[in-house]
Structures are given as structure tokens and as C-alpha cells.
Amino acid sequence: MMPVSQDKQRRRTLLLKSVQHCSRTSSSVRSFVLTGAHTHRAPHKSSVHTQKQTVRVFDEENNDVTPQPLSQDAGVTQAESSRFLQDELSAGSVSLQTAGSGSFTGMPCSSSFLGSSRISSQSTLGSMNEEIEDAFSKLELHTHIPDVRGMKSTGKEAVTEDQLSEIINVCITETESFSLLDLPSTIMSVDADDAEVIRQRNQRYMESSKNRAGDDRFINRWMQTLNGAVKNKQVQSTSVCTADTAVSVTPWDMYDFVCGVGEEKAEVSAEPKRTEHPQASLTSSKCADGSISLGSTASSVSAASSLKELEASGAVVSTDSDLQSIMLSDKFLLSLDVMEKCVLLNSFQPRLAAYRQLPVLKGWSDVSEIVNQEMLSHREAEERSSISPTLECLWVFTCGPSEGWSVSSMAWNKNNPDILAVGYSEGSSTNQSAGLVCCWSLKNPRWPQRILPCDSAVTSVDFSALSQLAVGMKDGNITIHTLQSQEDCSISSRDSSNTHVGPVWQLRWSEQELSLSEEKSESLFSVGADGWIRQWFVHNNSIESIDLMRLKRSHSVEKKTENVLAVQTAGCCFDFHPTDHSVYLTGTVEGLIHKCSCSNTQQFLETYRKHLCPVTCVAWNTLVPDLFLSSSSDGSIKLWKQDQPDALMSFGSSLRAVCDLGWSPSCASVFAAVREAQLEIWDLNSNILDPVVVQPAVPGVGMSSLLFCSQTDCVLVGDQSGQVTVYLLSNLRQGDSSQVEVVEAILRSAA
């Protein structure tokens, strides 16, 4: 860029920018000698350089091409320049500051102390340094400097031609930035309160700037602004801890939560125990609100291992309290009850199946096999020989408390045909002071569901339609028990004004039509040894009675000795007509059977005389109308028709008293009678002279009571040792024609 004068080849201006250019044209430097000549040093120079060496450069032709100092003004500048060059050549390091601290070199040309812009100066010493090392160029100084010096001394003179033709280097550097207008932009949130104002301002500005497009007063001008240095900032925070949870919810869990919230609030107290509950991994549903079902807690303890640990650690204290609370809870008793029945049913299953006329499962258990075999073989034997009715003992209701007591009465629950009430009286028939009532369930033949001790020997029991149990006792007391709950609620007739004086021989609940309305209400009827038949009404917690009938002594028997006191004769039994509930039969001690009506309290409708001894039982036939049986202590059983005053038939002639009697509910011609020594089953269809089946009693133990089962062909027999035996009646021949016709045919044939 700055050409070198041709005539001064050996002296070159030391220029930064043209050094490269110069080097090409100059002869190559052959050698480079560094001599250590001491140079003058200006006192105000910086002390950085302590060079005392003089460097002499020779080219190929041994010409001295040592760069000369730029100027030799007062020897100082020369020294400075030489020093400067030496510094450059030797040190190889450029210090802009030292050179610029008064040196003419490296400074803006304006600050050259020579006052002349002819002096070359390097713009940057760094680049010069490099150039010097690479190549050398002659410095044209010695001749020039005096010229320059000469010129300076004169001050301002006219510029010579030489000077004009000289190439002058102008150095341009950057000044610091001046800030003319600093209008920093403001940033504001859109949600800020005065954002609206700002937005409007912006809007207005945009519109006005658009309007000014054609306006001459305003010119759009672009300016480059400084971009601020970007600084990265980092903020460290604690990491957010995350945990994964998973819950599997079952439909019933959701149902519990939605519907069962109120119910389970009461049981929240049990919840803390549930949290350690071992959990199967399958049902890991969350416990919604304390639902305490076994499968709804959210712990994850493995079952077996935790159990073993707990066992090993011996958590005895909590288990004791648990035991107490569990054992005393009602649910536990209920569970025990059900469990007992299940356990017993396992062994009693074939017998109960036979009772209920269900097929006995083969292979259920070995017991069933045996029983089945027995029954099969028995039946087969029977079938092979003849189809004769058989009695099989299925099981025996017996328990500890009732052992040794005599069964006096039995009754089925009308609502639940599985429940049987049995009345016991203690000891032999003479000494009877205490009584017992047991409510048995068919499902538990080993232990009664309820045990109700009574003050006096129980003579009669009967269930009402509402499952109230009426108990008649020997002391004339009648107690009505409500058996719905576990506690014993009973109403006694002791407080009533009108009670029986003697033993209550029989009780019966019967539906009666109320006089004014057509409603039917059930009331209790009793017949007692004092000769009164009473109807009892239950009010709130007491019962009241009205006298229904007075059993007067018949005059024909006791005519001679009219005992004023013994006007009445004791009634032993009674039975209501199966369809017309207002008509009933009653048997007396005299052996008379009276037919009475509830509406007529003064007179008997009819009297049947045949028996000589007290009538122990009368029973209407439920299937054939107007037929009834009566049994008495004289050992005979007589069959009567309602309208005829004479007995149609008489059965049995043994002298043993008949204790109890009953018609079969399913077969019109079958009835059973219990004498003390045996159970007799009569079938009028097959044999009117002898009982079809005779079951002798266990020797020493007399039978005392009989009850048919309403739904199956079973007979219950109670004996004097407190046992109630269930017999299955089978193979009773059933004719094709209707039973009523059969019976009537029999009657006609007998007559």
C-alpha cells in the first residue's frame, strides 16, 4: 500500500502494512547480528527495556541492512527508536504501553511529538513484531530524520514537494462509545394493572408512526444499538422428590365409599388394628373410609413372614384384649352358632336329607355310606318281601340339661318349621316340681337353641303364628315367651286376676274372628284342671283372660253325691276344628267329650260319651272333615264323626293308657298313638284291627308324647328320659283314589 521509493532501496520505511510487501522486494537477509551496543536511554522512558545490545542485520551482499531508527532527534528519539527496534527485535514482545508512553511510535499520529505526520508509525506493534521477525526491511531514517528535524526547527513552513509526494499514513482508531440517547425498553406483564394504559400508548404510537410515513418532518432512521453482553445465570434448587403410588380399586370399594360411609363411621375404632393387616398382593385396594372388610386395607406386609414375626415377638398383650372383645361380641356367638350347625350337619347330613326327603349324597362321607347302605338294604329287604311301612330312627334330640326329664309336650314353630319346642317336666310323674322348655333346631340336634327354665313342670307348649311360645305349667301359670331376641321376654299370667287354679293341661293358639269385624286375631286358649276353658288376650305386657266355658259335671254321673265344690270337672284336652275355628272339642276327666262353640259359653253343643276313663287326647282329622279321634286312659282309641253321637270305630284294646295321639298331616288314614310302652302307627287303609307298625320303647323308658311333622313323613316321640326321637315313616301305602273317599269307604265298610 505504501510503495517504497526506488532511489532508496536500502532504506525502507518501516511500515506495518507494507512490511510484507517490502520484504518481497528486498533482498533477502542473510544474517542477523545482534550486537550489544549500549544505547542512550531517556530517563523518562519506562524501565521495561534494559536492552543494551545493538542488533545489526546483513543481507546477502553483506550490506548493512540494519534497520535504522526512525528519528535521531536529540539522540533521545533515536535512542528510543533504536531501543524500540531493539526491543522489537530482541525481546520479540511488544508493549504498547511502553512504546506509547511518549514514544512517537505506536501512537496515534496526532500525538507524534515530531509534529509531523511523515514519521511513520505502526498502528499496532504486535503485527509489526511479527513482520520484523519474518523479514527485515531497511529503515530509511538517517537521511530523513535530519530532514525532518530540519523542518521541525523551522516550525510551520510551506510544505515541500517532497513532503507532498510522500505517503502519509493515517491511523484511525476507535474512540469510546458516546451515548447520545439511551432509551431502555420497559417490559411489563400483561396482567399488570396499568398494562392497559401501556398498551394504548403502544397502539397510539404505532398509528402515529404509520401516519408519519409521508410526513417530511419525520425520517425513518435505523441505528445500530449495542447489544448487551449475555450472561448466563444458573440457579440450583433441591430436586423434587417423586414417589410412585399405585392403587387398584375394586367395584365394591367404590360402592363402599359411596354408600357405606355412614355405616362404617361407627366402626372406625377398629381401624387402627387393620393397618398392619397382612395383605395379599392381589387385593391391594385402598381402604376408602375405614371399611373393615378383610380385604380392603392398603398395607403391603407379606402375610406369612409378618405373622411369624409377630408370633415370635410375642404380641401377647394386644391379643388378650382382642380375645376378650371378640369373644364377647354378638357376632362371635352367631358365628359359633352357624359353625356348630355346619359341623353337625356334616355328620347328620344323610339323616337330615332323609328327613327332608332329599336324596342322600353318595360318597359324602363314610357315615353316609353306612347309613345309605343300611337304608338301602332295609328298603330292599322290605321291598322284596312286602311293601310294608317301616319306622326308622333318624336321630335323637337330647342334651345335658334335659337328661332325665320327661317330655310332656312338643310343638312346631308355625313360622319356621325347623324349630321345635319341647316341654319337659322333671322327674317321675308324681314328683314334678320344675320344668324346662327347650327350643330345638333341626340343624343342631345336639344342643337346643334356647333353654328356658320354668318354675313348675311344663304340661303344654304351643307356638303362635307370631312365634310366641306359650307355656302352660302345672301350677296353673301360663307364660308367653317372645323368642325373637336372645334375651328372654316373657309375660306371665301370674299377675292376672283370672288364672287357672290347677294345672293347665293344654294350650292352643287359635285364630278367632272378632265379633264385630271380620278380622282374625289370634288368642290363646287353655283348658285347666279347674274345669275352666279360658281365652287369653295379650295386652302390652300382660295377659287377661275371659272364661270361655265351664266344664260342668254331667249330672248323670254324679247325681247322688252332689258336691257343691266339685261342680266342675277337669278338662284334659281340647282341639279346635280345622276349618271352623269357633268349634272345639274338649275331653274331660269323666271320659266325656264335649263339642263346644266359642260363642256359646253356657252349653255344650254336643257330648260324646263312650270313654270310661279320662280322655287324654282328642284330635280332629285335618283332611277328612268331621272326623276325630279320641284316646283315653282306658287304652282305647275311638274314631268319631262329628254328627254322630256314637263312636264309629274303636282301636286298640290293651289296657295300657294311650298318652298321645295324632293324625298324619299328609295321609288321611294314618294316625299314630303313643302308649307308654310303644309307638303305634295305624293305617286305616290297610288294617283297622292292628297297628301297621309298632315300635317298642326302650325298656325302662316310657314314651310320653307324640308329634307329627307337617312336611315330611316323620314322627317325633318324646320319652321319659328327656329324649325326642325322630322316626321316619316310610312305605305307607298310598291309594290312587282320594283319601277322603278311601276313608269314607272304610267307614262304610266298617259300619
Place this chain on the structure above:
Amino acid sequence: MAQLADVEETLKRIEAHKGVIGTVVVNAEGIPIRTSLDNSSAVQYAGLLQDLTMRARSSVRDMDPQNDLTFLRIRSKKHEIMVSPENNFLLIVIQNPCE
């Protein structure tokens, strides 16, 4: 509240019945609190049957949330295990009906 004597008596009656091998009463946490078997068997029965009862109950209630499990009987070759599940306890009876 039921009488403790009645409860004890009933439990003894069950244990004395023909074929009953043992009974276990398990509390809510799966710990047998009263048993007639040896301890290790009782613990094993309690743990295993509790799981099974939970699963059975869950199955029953999944079908119909208004339904609930009342009794569980498992008949095997050798015994029959009967479980009466309740909210806060489990009554287990093992019986061999073939005796």
C-alpha cells in the same frame, strides 16, 4: 353382650364334636388368639385362610357390591375346613366328617 361362659361352652362343644380336628379364632391382624391346634399349625391356617377369605370376599363383592361373604367351606380329600368370616375376626374349624 354375650356371656363369656356361653361362648366358651359353645366353643368347647364344637371342639368336642365328632370329627372336629381343631378350631382357630383369628383376630383382625391375622394372629390366632385362641386355638385347639398347635401353634405352628394355627398360624399357618390363619395366614393362609385369611388370604383366601379376602380373595373370596373380593370376588363375591366384585360381582355385586351389595352382596357379602357369609361363610366359606373348603372340602378336601381329608378334611373339611369351615371359615366364618367377620369384620374383625375369623373363626376356622377343621373337621374330618368321615370319622
